[in-house]
Amino acid sequence: MASPYNITISSGTGEEGILNGSYKVSADVTGYENSSIEPTSVSVVAGTNSYSFTIAASGSLTLHVTEDGTSSGTPVVGATFSRTDSKGTKYGESVTTDSSGNAVLANVPYAEADAPIIYYVQTGSDGNHEFSTTVASTTMTGPTSTIEIQNSAAATRTINLTDANYANLPIESGTLTLTSN
Secondary structure (H helix, E strand, O other): OOOOOOOOOEOOEOOOOOOOEEEEOOOOOOOOEEEEEEOOEEEEOOOOOOOOOEEEOOEEEEEEEEOOOOOOOOEOOOOEEEEEOOOOOEEEEEEEOOOOOEEEEEEEOOOOOOOOOEEEEEEEOOOOEOOOOOOEEEOOOOOEEEEEEEOOEOOOOOOOOEOOOOOOOEOOOOOOOOOOO
């Protein structure tokens, strides 16, 4: 097939029979700044069968974390999030909630229609709140979006300590320390 080559990309990869030569590169990728494609030209040469390109997005997704998951709830400071793929593989640096409970994933894709799916996962909290480690997803129809996320205060647990030699005899005082594995 002669130029131009229209290569369909799926999950980051596409294949096409391309003749050796020099080509200008352009992109048509929903949710991304198509003019940001790099490199903008490529020389296809014998013996090289893999070529890589990058493209940027400019959206901003705010993850707002509160104890009750509402916009007016008590903010949770120190919750961390990572951008992932659908399987949970992490990409880029993690982001952490500030004093307002906001963590911002910058440079994410958005589009008015057929917006790409953005995957993310919470990887930590402040040590006093519970959170889900399930990969979450969203789409953005505009350049900015905010998602409300709940991190409930840690549940109060009852801890009992009894004498091993005298069944059910409570220990009067002491301290147990639980340390994460």
